[in-house]
Amino acid sequence: QVQPVESGGGLVQAGGSLRLSCATSGRTFRNYNMGWFRQAPGKEREFIAAIAWSGSLTRYADSVITRFTISRDNAENTVYLQMNSLKPEDTGVYLCAVDLSSATPSDYGPQYDYWGQGTQVTVSS
Numbered sequence: 001q002v003q004p005v006e007s008g009g010g011l012v013q014a015g016g017s018l019r020l021s022c023a024t025s026g027r028t029f030r031n032y033n034m035g036w037f038r039q040a041p042g043k044e045r046e047f048i049a050a051i052a053w054s055g056s057l058t059r060y061a062d063s064v065i066t067r068f069t070i071s072r073d074n075a076e077n078t079v080y081l082q083m084n085s086l087k088p089e090d091t092g093v094y095l096c097a098v099d100l101s102s103a104t105p106s107d108y109g110p111q112y113d114y115w116g117q118g119t120q121v122t123v124s125s
Contacts, residue, residue, distance in 0.1 A: 002026040002114040004034075004096040009119030012086055020081040020119060022096030030074035033099040035112060036081045040092035048094070049081060050105030059105040064090075086123045093118035 008020040022034070035050035046051045049070040058070055067080040079096065097112035099105075106112070 002032075002098045002100075004098055004114060004116035006094060006096045006116045006119040009094060009121045011041040011122045011124065014087055014123055014125050016086050016123070017081060017082070017084045018086065018121060020083065020094055020121075022079045022116060024077050024079070024096075024098060029077040030123060033081075033102050033105050034070075034072060034079040035097045035106065036070060036079075037095045037097060037109060037119065038090075039095060043092075045095070045109055047107040047109065048105060050099075051079060052105050057105055060066075061072075061107070083121070088123045088125045091121060091123050093120055 003026055004022050004024045006060055012018055028036050031053055033052050036048040036113050038048050039045045047061050051070045055072050067085045072079040095118045096116040098114040099111055100113045
């Protein structure tokens with residue numbers, strides 16, 4: 001069993017920054033790819049970023065690729081999402097997820113096996 005727990009969300013003005021964290025307990029964190037997704041009100045869950053178990057490969061949604069950075073610290077069992085130049089359309093619940101089986105970082109939600117409860121990010125204009 002793997003339990004991701006997100007933190008770091010909050011209210012920020014447009015143009016500001018936030019750093020999200022996802023701490024994972026349970027099975028060996030360093031073996032698995034990790035991803036961040038976003039759930040906005042009235043919208044489908046969307047892929048934001050993913051990172052390989054080694055940290056050497058990353059993948060981003062086109063909407064965030066120039067502004068967000070995903071990273072991980074396997075010694076701390078934690079994955080991060082640095083979000084810069086935030087926009088009101090970035091508002092939503094940010095969910096961390098664990099992928100037990102993919103060879104490369106995936107943007108496909110159903111591929112992920114374990115999900116956190118999410119952390120709310122609100123960007124005001």
